[in-house]
Amino acid sequence: MRLDLSLYLVTDRGLCAAHGLVETVAAAVRGGVTLVQLRDKHASDDELVDQARRLKAVLYGTGVPLIINDRLEVALAAGADGLHIGQDDGDVAEARAALGTEAILGLSVQTHDQLARLDPTALDYLGLGPVFATPSKHDHATPLGFEGLAALVAASPLPSVAIGGLKAEHAAAVRAAGVEGLAVISAICGQPDPEAAARAFLSRR
């Protein structure tokens, strides 16, 4: 499936509760989201597979891929389009071997050391962050700011998305730092109108 990193929705069960996970994702895709990551730190594997299957159904025919956060076995069991892992979420080469060459595989990067150590041939994209401090990830690293983000992008061997505390008004400055797109939880999931919230990111390119 084609990888378009322009606007990457990362889900959060709590923040999606007002409209429900499936309707929030459907609305965000109508608003222009190009990639969806199912991220739920509290769900069991079985619950996550069930959520993934429901999201696959709503994304069917849209061309928007479904990525699973952290859990390789869930991505495989649900037949998701890909997996996103962090620095402590397992081995990139093992994930690639298990997923196969067609799947999308993303890795979180916070530092230049991490960039220098990664194997770009096993990966499709990087998630760079956090740009700003955010309550959506309690254990996030030190914020990069726009300058730190631009320095990481300049050294990155792969296309990247920025993540962490991003709102629509940041879209132009974040893209100017060189990323392909923005990854967002609360500025879409936690909004009264997720479709309009997604559209706002794309109108401020």
Ligand SMILES: Cc1ncc(COP(=O)(O)OP(=O)(O)O)c(N)n1
């Ligand atoms: C697109 C994207 N970028 C970064 C992250 C963060 O991944 P990670 O560091 O593994 O943290 P958790 O999301 O697992 O808490 C991401 N999920 N997506």
Ligand SMILES: Cc1nc(C(=O)O)sc1CCOP(=O)(O)O
């Ligand atoms: C999931 C995640 N990863 C981050 C990182 O820095 O790697 S920041 C983050 C949370 C992003 O949520 P919001 O858009 O609500 O700030």
Ligand SMILES: [Mg+2]
């Ligand atoms: Mg992770």
